[in-house]
Amino acid sequence: MSEEVAVSETRTLSPTVARAIRRELPQVAEATVATIVAEVPAYAGAYTDGMSRTIESAVQLALGGFLELATTRGAAAADTPIQPALDASYRLGRGEARGGRSMDALLAAFRVGARVAFRGLADRAVAAGLSAAQLARFAELVFAYIDALTAASVAGHSDELQTAGRAQARLLEKLGQQLLAGAAPDELALLATRAGWTPPTTLTAVLLPAARVRGALAMLDPRTLQPGDDDVSVLLVPDAEGSGRVALLRALEGKEAVVGPPRPWTDAAASHRRAARVLELDPTAPGAAPVDTQQRLADLVLHADEDALADLRAAALAPLDDLSDGAREKLTETLRAWLLHHGRREAVAAELFVHPQTVRYRMGQLRELFGERLEDPRTVLELTLALA
Incomplete structure (x- = not known):
């Protein structure tokens, strides 16, 4: 990952001002962390759970990277001191995603941190002789730097979500395949846990053309499993019995679907076999109205042999x-x-x-x-x- 923050060809800070600011970095970092913990509700418990040390380390790294940037000629590229701060921000974004949190709290922390850090650093820089023109440039650089750190965190958060989403999708697909294969209940329970999928009481198999799957999924329980995507696709719908079955049949109107019976979730293969058998007996049956296999029991019995x-x-x-x-x-x-x-x-x-x-x-x-x-x-x- 690489980000750039443009600076002028001359230093924003003189060595004298930089030394004065560097001496203040620990105090500025401490004040920044305290304000973030106080003003951002998501981090309210930081001091009790030890998170404050992580936040303080991240703030010190960011401030140190900024100070190096502000005293460096030219642009900051991947091999300059800003890169460690960008990498840390990227990891911070990924960590928030792994913790199941949105970027809202982290973005708020960046905004609070930028305000507090700028005030603390600017006060010391002006006291050390920074001119008004240099202060304006200093402010511009601070907020451009914060924007770069924010962008790095957003990228990390997005990448983690995509990676986790792909991994979970693969696990859910495997769970669906193992359900159709009639795997042992213990194996199915382990797969469900790994996929972060809460088992329902029952599953109902639905067969429908692959082209109809996306439209159907939008109408069904979010926990619905999709074991594969062939010409005739299979969906395993949670808890669709009783009034839920009526709602399921209504949702599948116009989807050319065949709906199996509800079965205990570990026995979803039985529901799939029933739906597949009805479709085998009458391939032309699915139409605007979904085929309810519970209404075809006599046909199934008659054609069993x-x-x-x-x-x-x-x-x-x-x-x-x-x-x-x-x-x-x-x-x-x-x-x-x-x-x-x-x-x-x-x-x-x-x-x-x-x-x-x-x-x-x-x-x-x-x-x-x-x-x-x-x-x-x-x-x-x-x-x-x-x-x-």
């Missing part, structure tokens, strides 16, 4: 095999409606748009074909599954 379902359908409907295609279709739709409406003839007729007598006639045909089996609960169950 496709071969078994095909065999069941063939066996249950075998009495219709010898009919023509047209007759088989009419009787099949009549049987389905009869099962769904529990034999209520008027309801069956309304659904099929036929006369009740037609329903009576067709059911007579079905009873001839199936015999007493239509009264057998087991047969009724198998027919219901076959025609679902």
